[in-house]
Amino acid sequence: xxxxxxxxxxxxxxxxxxxxxxxxxxxxDDPKTxxxxxxxxxxxxxxxIKNVAAEPxxxxxxxMAIDEDGITYVVQMSDYPFIPxxxxxKCSIKxxxxxxNDGLYDSSVLFVGGVPDITSVLPYKKGLLxxxxxxxxxxxxxxxxxxxxxxxTLFSGFFTGNSEAQITNLTYGLDNWIYAxxxxxxxxxxxxxxxxxxxxxxxxxDFRFRLDKGLYEAESGNGQFGLALNDLNHRFYTxxxxxxxxxxxxxxxxxxxxxxxxxxxxxxxxDHELEMFQLTPPPYWRKTRSERRQRQYDSLxxxxxxxxxxxxxxxxxxxxxxxxxxxVAYYGSVFTGExxxxxxxxxxxxxxxxxxxxxxxxxxxxxDKEFLASTDSWFRPASFYSxxxxxxxxxxxxxxxxxxxxxxxxDLKEDMDFYAGNDMGRIFLIMPNGYNASGYRxxxxxxxxxxxxxxLLEHPNAxxxxxxxxxxxxxxxxxxxxxxxxxxxxxxxxxARLRALYTLEGLDALNAEDVSVALKDKDAGLREHGIQLxxxxxxxxxxxIRLVDDPAKFVAFQAVxxxxxxxxxxxxxxxxxxxxxxQTDSLFTIAVLTARPGIQSQMLPALVKAGYFEPAGKFKEMxxxxxxxxxxxxxxxxxxxxxxxxxSAETVKRQPEWLKAAANGLIRGTKASKREKHSPELIASxxxxxxxxxxxxxKKQLTEINTEGK
Numbered sequence: 001x002x003x004x005x006x007x008x009x010x011x012x013x014x015x016x017x018x019x020x021x022x023x024x025x026x027x028x029d030d031p032k033t034x035x036x037x038x039x040x041x042x043x044x045x046x047x048x049i050k051n052v053a054a055e056p057x058x059x060x061x062x063x064m065a066i067d068e069d070g071i072t073y074v075v076q077m078s079d080y081p082f083i084p085x086x087x088x089x090k091c092s093i094k095x096x097x098x099x100x101n102d103g104l105y106d107s108s109v110l111f112v113g114g115v116p117d118i119t120s121v122l123p124y125k126k127g128l129l130x131x132x133x134x135x136x137x138x139x140x141x142x143x144x145x146x147x148x149x150x151x152x153t154l155f156s157g158f159f160t161g162n163s164e165a166q167i168t169n170l171t172y173g174l175d176n177w178i179y180a181x182x183x184x185x186x187x188x189x190x191x192x193x194x195x196x197x198x199x200x201x202x203x204x205x206d207f208r209f210r211l212d213k214g215l216y217e218a219e220s221g222n223g224q225f226g227l228a229l230n231d232l233n234h235r236f237y238t239x240x241x242x243x244x245x246x247x248x249x250x251x252x253x254x255x256x257x258x259x260x261x262x263x264x265x266x267x268x269x270x271d272h273e274l275e276m277f278q279l280t281p282p283p284y285w286r287k288t289r290s291e292r293r294q295r296q297y298d299s300l301x302x303x304x305x306x307x308x309x310x311x312x313x314x315x316x317x318x319x320x321x322x323x324x325x326x327x328v329a330y331y332g333s334v335f336t337g338e339x340x341x342x343x344x345x346x347x348x349x350x351x352x353x354x355x356x357x358x359x360x361x362x363x364x365x366x367x368d369k370e371f372l373a374s375t376d377s378w379f380r381p382a383s384f385y386s387x388x389x390x391x392x393x394x395x396x397x398x399x400x401x402x403x404x405x406x407x408x409x410x411d412l413k414e415d416m417d418f419y420a421g422n423d424m425g426r427i428f429l430i431m432p433n434g435y436n437a438s439g440y441r442x443x444x445x446x447x448x449x450x451x452x453x454x455x456l457l458e459h460p461n462a463x464x465x466x467x468x469x470x471x472x473x474x475x476x477x478x479x480x481x482x483x484x485x486x487x488x489x490x491x492x493x494x495x496a497r498l499r500a501l502y503t504l505e506g507l508d509a510l511n512a513e514d515v516s517v518a519l520k521d522k523d524a525g526l527r528e529h530g531i532q533l534x535x536x537x538x539x540x541x542x543x544x545i546r547l548v549d550d551p552a553k554f555v556a557f558q559a560v561x562x563x564x565x566x567x568x569x570x571x572x573x574x575x576x577x578x579x580x581x582x583q584t585d586s587l588f589t590i591a592v593l594t595a596r597p598g599i600q601s602q603m604l605p606a607l608v609k610a611g612y613f614e615p616a617g618k619f620k621e622m623x624x625x626x627x628x629x630x631x632x633x634x635x636x637x638x639x640x641x642x643x644x645x646x647x648s649a650e651t652v653k654r655q656p657e658w659l660k661a662a663a664n665g666l667i668r669g670t671k672a673s674k675r676e677k678h679s680p681e682l683i684a685s686x687x688x689x690x691x692x693x694x695x696x697x698x699k700k701q702l703t704e705i706n707t708e709g710k
Contacts, residue, residue, distance in 0.1 A: 028400055029377050030555045034426060037398075040079055042279065042390045044365050046433055049394075051486060053105040053427040058094055060424040061395050062225075063383045064167075067123035069440035070388060070468045071146075072096040073111065073268055074395075075118050076425070080163055081404045081418055089116025091132070091207035093139075095146045103150075103389075103429070103437045112139055112148040116159070119168035119225070122178065122213075123467075125474050125591045126446070131180060133166035134187070153192050155216070158200060159185030162404060167207065169227035169237075172470055174498060174529075176506040177208045177215075181223030181237055183225045202516070205251060206237075207569045210692035212473065212506065220265055221246040226318035226383065228334045228444070230349065231462065231495045232525045234358070236318055236334050242268050243315035243336050244347050246585060249594065253561045255597045259630040261665070265590070269360045270347070274311040274332060277371045278341040283401070284311035286340075287414040292409075314340030317383030317395070322462025325390030326432055334360070335371065335392065337381030339402045344372040344381050344394065353524060353552040354585050372430070378421065384558050387429075388463045389440045394428040397421070443467070450477040457487055457503065458496040469499050473506030481509040488514060501529065512537040519543050520690040524552035535565050542696070548583070560588060564595025571597035574608045579623070583612065589619045599630040613651045613658075625657050625665035632669025633679055640685035647692070656694055663689055663698045678705075 017276075032040065034051045043049055051075070053428060062077040062463040078090035093112035096105040104304070115132050124130040127140035127150075139148040158167040162175055162245075165183040175178050188199035189207070202218050209216035223237025230236070234244050247263045258556040282290070290308035296306045307313070315339045321330060334347045347360035351522065367417040372381075372394075380397035387393055399421025405413060443466055456468035472480065482505075487500035501518055504510040513538060518530030536538035544566065556578075563574040575592045582588035604627075607613065613620065630638040646652055647659050666686070670678065690702035 001642065009600065011399065013706075014210050019481040027497065031375050031378050031400070031421065031424060032399070037374070037376050037379060037426070038173070038428075040374045040379065041372055042369070042374070043372045047104065047430055048429050048433050048435070049430050050103075050636075051365055051426060051660040052429050053096055054132060055398075055426070057096070057108045059423050060397060061122035061382070061398070061427060062397060062423075063120045063123050064385050064393060064395055064427065065123055065128075066385065066463075068391075068443060068471055072098075072123050072219065072674060073123070074427070075121055075428035076268060077118060078422060079117055079161070080397075081401075083161065083163065084104045089118075089132075090115055091115050091118035092126070093118065093130070093148075095119060097369065097440070101261070101442065103440075104429075105310060109681065111141070111146060112151075112295060114180045116503075117163050117166060119163070119166060119171045120180075120571055122170035122172060124172075124178075124449040124470070127179065129154075129170050131158075131167045131170055133160045133163075136167065136170075136180075144362060144467050154211070155189055157185045157189040158182065158202070158207075160225075161185070162406070164404060165224060168225055171224065171229050171479055172466055173208070173229055174233035174469075174502055175532075176212070176469075176502060177210050179208045179219065179227060179229065179235065180206065181221070181225065181227050182206045183224045183239070184222035184540055189216070205702025214462060214697055218251050219543070220251040220254075220605040221245070222266060225316050225673065226336060228318045230320050230332060231498065232336075232528065236269075236320070236349075236358075236360075238315040238336055240315055240319045241245065241274060241312050242270075243312045243338070243345060244268070244270050244318060244334060248557070249355050249590065249673060251559070253564070253591070253594045256564070256594060259633050259669075260593055261629045261668070263590055265587075267357050270351075271359050271361050274307070276312055276338055276341050276343060276345060277369045277373060278310045278343060278665045279375045280309075280342045280377045285408055285416060288412060288527075289409060290499055300435040310342070311336060314338055317374050317381065319384035319386060320462070321386050321391075321392060322465075323386045323390035323392065324460040325435060326392070329363075333363070335384050335395075336575065337383065339380040339397070342371045342374045342377055342379045342381075342382075351554065353554075356585070378424075386463060388443050389437065390461050391429050391431040391435065394430060396423045396426040396428060398426050421628065439490070444558060445471060450475055450480050454487070456479050456485075456494055457664050458491055459492075462495065465495060465499050469506070471504050472503050472636050476507060477510050478507050481507060484509075485514065494525060494621045497526055499524075501526075501533070510536075511540050515540060516543070519547065524550070524555050527552070527555045528558045531555070535562050539565050541570055545570065548574055548578050555580075556582070557587065560591045561594070564592070564598060568597045568600060568602065571595060572600070572606055574603055576603065576610050576612070580610050580612050582668055583617055583619060586619050586622065589623050593623065593626045593630075601636075601639045602675075604642045604646045608646060608649050608651070611651075613646075613649065613655075616655055620655075621658055625661040628662040628667075629669040629672075630665075632656070632666040632671075632682075633673050635670075635673065635682050636676065637679070640682055644688055647689070658697050659689075659692060660698055661692055663695075667698070667705060668703045 001159040041081035060078045064077045074094045076092045099106045118132045120131045130137040138152045140150040168182045171179045184204045186203040205218035206221040207217045224239040226600045228236040290306045293306040321333045349358045351358040375592045382397045383395045387395040452466045484500045515533045518526045550556045693699040
C-alpha cells in the first residue's frame with residue numbers, strides 16, 4: 001500500500017498544479033519592492049533600518065568595503081551560482097557615491113567588470129586587493145576617474161570550483177597581516193612577486209599574507225564565506241551549518257614540525273546549537289528534498305534528522321561589529337547572515353580568565369528571536385560591514401534561489417529559475433532609533449599627516465583605528481614612533497594600546513622595551529600579544545616562561561605555545577611544567593606536542609621526575625600516543641630507549657593503556673614514514689615493546705613492523 005499512497009499523492013499534486021482553467025499553483029514567491037521588503041523585516045527593539053542602495057545601481061552584491069576617504073566599493077557577483085570560464089567572467093566592482101552627504105548612495109561608477117568569481121575587496125595603498133579565484137589581484141585607479149586602469153596579479157593557484165568555497169573575505173588584521181578564508185580547499189599558491197619560490201599548499205587551511213614583508217602562509221581554519229577579526233585579532237568564521245567557529249592554535253604553531261599527528265583545532269563555540277528563529281517557510285525544493293532524505297534515513301534505521309528549516313544551513317558573512325553608534329552592549333558582537341533562513345543572527349562573545357576559547361551566546365533580547373528576521377524569502381543577507389559612521393551595513397544579494405544547482409535533484413530544478421534576481425540587489429543600513437547622521441562627515445584620511453593619524457588609534461570606532469594603523473604602516477613614517485609609545489604607555493583604551501604596539505611593529509620600530517610594557521600590562525589581552533611579540537627578542541625568554549603561570553588561562557596558553565619556540569634548554573622545563581599544571585586540558589597537551597622540544601626524548605625523564613605520570617588521565621594517553629607517532633616517524637637515535645625507560649617506570653606500568661597508546665602511535669608513525677628499513681635501535685625496541693604488550697593485536701602489529709623493517 002505504501003508505494004500506491006505516494007503515487008496517489010503525486011497524482012493529486014499534479015492535478016492541483018494544473019487544474020482545468022486555473023493558473024498553475026505558484027511554488028516560489030515573487031520579488032518585493034524595496035519598500036515592501038523593509039516592511040517584511042522584524043528587527044529587535046531599539047533599532048531602525050533603511051535602504052541606502054538598490055537595483056539598478058547595484059546587482060548581485062555580496063560584499064563591500066569603504067576606503068580611508070569614505071569611498072564605497074561593492075562586489076557584484078553576477079557569475080553566481082554557475083562557475084564561469086576564465087575568460088568570460090561576469091563579476092564586477094562598483095564604486096558608490098553619496099554626493100549630497102545625506103547617507104544615501106545616489107550615483108555609481110564601474111570600477112572593473114568582466115572578472116570571474118570576485119568575492120571580496122580590501123582597500124590597500126590607494127587601490128584594492130581583490131579575491132578572484134584562482135587569483136588575488138591588486139587593482140588601482142591611477143587617473144582619478146574611479147575606473148581601474150592598473151591590474152597586478154599577486155597570487156595564483158587557489159581553488160576555482162564551487163563559488164561558495166573559494167578564497168574570500170580579505171581582512172586587515174591587528175598584526176598587520178591580511179587574512180582570507182579558503183575553506184580548506186586544495187591549492188598550490190604562488191606569489192608572483194617571488195617567482196622562484198616553491199608553491200605553497202593551502203589544502204585543509206585558510207590563508208594570510210603581508211605584502212610589506214613579502215610573506216605569505218597557510219593559516220589554521222576552514223572558513224567559508226564570513227570572517228570576523230575582533231579587537232584581539234581572534235578569528236571567527238562561518239561554514240554553512242556551523243555559524244561561528246574559531247581556531248585557538250595558529251598554523252605557525254600547529255605545523256612548526258612535521259611529526260605531529262593530524263589535529264584539527266577548529267572549535268564550534270556556539271552554545272545554542274543549530275536552532276534559529278526563521279519566519280519564512282522552507283522553499284518547495286528544500287522541503288521536498290528533505291522529505292526524501294528523511295525517508296531514506298528512516299528506511300536505513302539511521303538516527304538522523306534532515307532539517308528543512310529553522311536550523312542553520314546557509315550561515316554567511318560573519319562580521320565583527322566594532323562601531324560606536326550602537327549601544328555599548330552590542331560592541332564586539334558578531335553578526336552572521338542566514339541566507340537560506342532570510343535572517344540576521346547575532347552572537348555575543350565571552351571569554352573569561354578561566355577560558356582559552358570564547359563562548360558565543362544569544363543576546364539578552366534575542367533568546368527567542370533573531371536580531372532581524374524577514375518574511376520575504378528573497379532576502380539574502382550575504383555579508384555586513386561595520387562602517388565609519390558606527391552603524392552596520394547589510395549586503396542583501398536579493399534573489400529567488402541562493403543554493404548552487406549541484407546540490408539540488410534534477411527533477412526539482414525544472415521549476416527553478418536560477419537567474420531570478422540577477423538584476424537585483426540591495427544594501428541596507430541598521431542604526432539605533434534616533435540616530436542623528438548630521439554630525440557625520442565622510443572621511444578624508446589620505447589628506448591627513450601621519451601625526452594627525454596617530455590619535456585616531458584611540459577612536460572608539462574600530463573602522464577608524466584600522467584605517468589609521470594601515471595608513472601609518474603603508475607610509476613607513478617612523479617619525480611618529482614617539483607618539484605611538486605615548487599611547488602604548490598611557491592610553492586608557494586597550495584597543496588603542498594594542499594598535500600602537502602593532503603600528504610600531506609595522507614600522508620596524510618595535511623594541512624589547514615596548515614588548516615588556518605589553519607583557520606587564522594589567523589587561524590580559526595585551527599580555528597575550530606581548531608574549532607573541534616577545535618571541536622575536538631572546539632577552540625576553542624568561543618573561544615568556546614566567547607567564548606560563550599567568551592567572552588568565554588564555555595568556556598561559558599563549559605562553560606555552562611561544563615557549564615551544566625557545567631553545568630546548570629553556571623550552572623543556574617550561575613545557576614539562578605546563579603539561580603538569582594543565583594536564584586536564586587537551587589544548588595544552590596539543591600545544592606542547594606542536595613544539596619540537598615537546599616531542600624530544602629529553603622530555604620523558606623530566607616528566608617522570610615532575611610526577612606527571614602519577615595520576616591517570618586521558619590526555620596523558622593522548623600525549624604518549626602522539627609521542628610514539630613522532631618517534632616512529634623520525635627514528636632518531638636515543639628516542640626509543642627513552643620511551644622504553646618511561647614505559648618501564650613504576651608509575652607508568654600501573655596504567656597498561658599507556659603502553660598500548662604509545663605502541664599504537666609507534667605503529668602508525670613507522671607506517672607513515674614509508675621507510676624501507678628501520679634502524680637497529682628501533683627494531684630492537686619494537687621487539688622489547690612487543691614482549692611487554694598485553695594486547696594481542698598490538699603485539700602482532702609490532703612484530704610485523706619488526707619483520708618488515710629488517
